[in-house]
Amino acid sequence: MTPDRETTGPDLVVMSLEPWDDVWRRNQYLVAGLLRERASARVLFVEPVSDPVHAVTRGARPRPGRGLRPAPEVEGVGPRRLWLLEPTKMLPRRVAPHGDERRAAVVVGAARRLGLARPVLWVNDPYGATLARVSGWPTLYDVTDDWTAAARGPAESRRVADSDRYLVENAAAVTVCSPALAARKADARSVVLVTNGVDVERYRRPAPRPADLPAGPTAVYVGTLHADRLDVGLCEETARALDGIGTLVLVGPVALDRDDIDRLRRAGVAVLGARPFHEVPGYLQHADALVVPHVVDEFTDSLDPLKLYEYRAVGRPVVSTPVAGFRDTTDPRVAVAPADGFAAAVRDALVESTRGPTLEPGAGLGPEPDAEPIPTWVRQVALMADVVDAVRRPAPTPR
Template identity: 55%
Template sequence: MSSESIHPRSTDLVVLSLERWDEVWRRNQHLVSGLLRRDPGLRVLFVEPAVDPLHDLSRRRRPQLPGGLRAGPPVPGVEPGRLWLYEPAKWFPRRLHRRVDRHLAAGTVRAVRRLGFGSPLLWVNDPDGAAVLEATGWPALYDVTDDWLLADRDAAETSRRARAEALLLARARVVVVCSPALARAKGSRREVALVPNAVDVTDYRRPRTRPDDLPEGPCALYVGTAHRDRLDVELCALTAEAIGPRAHLVIVGPVALEPEDVHRLQRAGAVLLGPRPAPEIPAYLQHADVLLVPHVVTPFTDSLDPIKLYEYRAVGRPVVSTPVAGFRDAGDPQVAVAERSDFVAAVLERTAPGWGRASDLPEAEVPSWSDRVEVMAHVLERVAGAAGDQRSGGTQPRSST
């Protein structure tokens, strides 16, 4: 957006993200980097999830200390000093300290003051960010990418998330959702804008050399975070065992599984490569014989718009997916949707000798992140201009009673 396309005071943006800004790029990073390139006057504070040292200790992990406020990493086409990161810490469990979220919100406000942001727009992706909206009244966008009320969480966490979301749906000037299921769920309570995910199509179709760490021979590849909210660990193990004599099941992405799940997959023959930088992902996809989506089918996964849907389709490789949202309605002849009971057989078929890698099918039309950036730029214009652009007092938090 040009500096004239949004009110001059709206060139500062605070993004409360569900994920860190790291080398594994997700929706927020694609959109924010695109907006920074589009508007040379925009500055962004990207607030990462709080680290939890006590929780790390309770799980016998080395505690992670907060990164605090720091300059963001280089982004192609964006001048230094326009992207900032802030990583806070949650020092006490919420059950022991009721004001945890208020303290985290106050930390964000202090970071905004240090940067000299005037009256920023607020982009809330993490529902816990409701505390920042409540404390400041900054003009807000609520970007819903996951329906956490449907996730398998304890009653206390679900109740807390429900209260936060109720506040966001009531007070955010614009609500954006990434999937039709979320549009139906959240749109029953207020108007929402549907902005699905996408992919950098040109980049994903540029030919790459085979990655050195991709096992030799046929590979069935899954790219994404390995987490039980999405990944069917048992189905992955069954698939790895079945194709093991002639192919490898490879998982590329952050591993957020319990140690026993990791050991189960490794015993079955799965190769867990861990996360890889975003620019390297197209090479893994291009050199896979078949791409996998062994996801659980739950109300939570039905709320998603998987980014891998667009990434997989961009490279034109065969896909086998359980009947999850996005893939089951793709209408792409390269995508085979198989019930859980038929999944292994479908993968076996596509890793059989002579099945072939070549395809005579035309390249699918796949939405690009540049298109989504344009839409989000106009959404931010609506956030800035809604209700006569009446602002609270910039970085001054509201008093709470």
């Protein structure tokens, strides 16, 4: 903590791209860390809307949003300091085009109910631009994905671009998670780089082998299964290349279409689904290789994969396509292979693992001694706290 940093407040409203659940991501690690550091701060964490109509079109069970409610217990954070809000999107944009305004009104109303008079607005979802305009709250824009580069329809691409432009131009501060994002935003304004991190000690603490991890050698991927990132065809090819040698295992929330999931399972991929964040180290520690079969394009080049730090913390062999972060690390346990050589590289990694000595759980964990340091969440929380303080207390206007 820097000497002049405050240890109280400020209250925050966080517009998140992901829900607060057991699958922890950047927002949860940073928010929980800030709440532990700031004894009196409170947070209203705004989750993505529940969309019953969209759920029906995907064959899922529709449900309304869960509204305003206290968060489940978080270690080191007192009760009723963290609140969750899941609004409901009743109709598609083409039928009800002012959904962002309605959501903004719901968020402002919830903040008033909690007594958050003038919170700092932390926007992770670009559609939070409407809330920034409506509320007038001092705003921090935390850019973790370049959604302007994602493959979307023309109308949605325009909306995202407009929202992103407004936030970049008008937020009191802009943070980015990757050097690529910093370079992309540099023409518009100065930004602060706050990469992802990892709780190194927790990932190196020996964990039991998960009961649902397939027997035999495994190549494990941990992360959200989303077509914007995961190369489904490459996963199929890799699973077939491992036939008779081992199993490709995907651990994480499933955001793929049913057809893609069926394709993966027919190829022999073990799709395990989401697992609580405290169970993730066990899957990584007991993998024979860790893999990143990602699409390589302009969108994935904007990312700072959380798994880069989690994989490196456990010190297992890694095979990745040449995506940002993995292709740049000097960690000698990380091998980068293009798509046309990826399956063979994973197969070779598993074959090599069967030739080495069998390690007890937790033995040999950690990176090579000469690898670059791994950013920790403690450090990244401190960086973000400095930015929040600057947004809370903007520089005085020159006379």
